[in-house]
């Protein structure tokens with residue numbers, strides 16, 4: 523594998539670097555500040571309008587049909603410029619693109635990719651997280667519509683979303699995995715209520731819960747066939763576990779670069795173990811970047827996506843938590859007295875990484891049973 527840029531890649535990198543020089547919005551890292559979430563939509567459309575977002579997605583829907591390595595270059599340059607990461611919505615794009623009809627894809631993907639329409643993912647419920655197939659939200663066919671009733675929780679971006687990708691039970695008599703279907707549900711339907719949740723690092727705008735009380739969605743908003751919901755959901759979560767799909771490498775690298783600058787500015791102010799933590803976070807982030815490059819070249823080589831997404835998710839979690847540890851170590855006593863300390867917020871958000879998109883225990887179960895072939899209890 524050759525990590526050097528081809529002439530086309532070098533031209534892209536130079537153009538992107540020049541653009542970032544003038545257009546870096548200088549936002550705080552995502553997931554550490556409500557200001558980031560308030561201005562994230564503007565950052566998305568600005569990246570998209572300049573031709574730097576949706577690089578590997580189909581041109582028909584507003585993407586650029588480029589090989590996925592261009593996404594890696596984007597992440598690298600965003601991190602190097604200290605710019606915010608690209609919006610993480612590759613898993614939704616992959617889910618709709620894989621399972622939606624042409625009509626659904628033409629209708630939904632352009633707005634999702636351009637950032638003109640914002641989305642959330644309504645899978646988890648108060649009593650259905652790891653065991654998602656036990657979910658109780660129902661979608662009941664009534665003429666040309668489905669009536670939705672139920673309660674979703676931990677729904678990222680629900681407060682700003684125009685659409686919810688909703689997993690609901692359409693056949694209560696079918697086996698639990700077979701009775702589910704997926705819908706694109708407009709968030710402004712009558713009978714839909716969004717309630718924000720506060721995260722332990724103080725963020726109030728990143729996620730919430732969504733309640734459905736008889737909201738009626740047209741039957742043509744179903745993605746895939748009736749009863750295909752579990753398959754669609756698994757496509758989505760497997761991509762949600764891939765750092766390359768999320769752009770998280772840029773997020774980690776931005777934080778590590780900031781920590782490195784802080785330490786280099788006055789090395790004597792930091793103990794050796796603090797400096798070592800930053801160095802270790804650097805090594806881990808670089809390891810993840812190279813891992814993403816390898817995964818993307820495997821994909822280019824036709825390797826299909828499977829349960830190894832769980833290995834990626836565990837790696838991503840380890841890196842995020844290593845970066846969080848380094849941020850907290852560099853903050854030192856500051857973190858104990860200031861709830862707004864950035865290192866503290868980065869550290870606290872890292873705890874969520876081992877839960878969102880499927881917990882670390884669930885990833886280990888998948889690796890044990892589906893990759894290693896170990897028996898279940």
Ligand SMILES: Cc1cc2nc3c(=O)[nH]c(=O)nc-3n(C[C@H](O)[C@H](O)[C@H](O)COP(=O)(O)OP(=O)(O)OC[C@H]3O[C@@H](n4cnc5c(N)ncnc54)[C@H](O)[C@@H]3O)c2cc1C
Nearest residue numbers: 643644645646651652676677678874877878879880881883
């Ligand atoms: C920041 C964040 C963003 C999120 N965004 C979204 C979103 O946009 N949309 C959405 O639908 N959901 C979202 N989630 C929810 C997330 O997918 C769930 O929290 C996750 O799947 C775990 O479900 P749970 O919280 O119900 O925990 P539970 O499933 O109740 O798990 C509790 C504990 O038991 C363990 N456990 C459960 N079953 C097993 C088992 N079989 N073997 C071993 N251990 C087990 C778990 O690992 C965990 O430690 C988000 C979560 C977070 C933290």
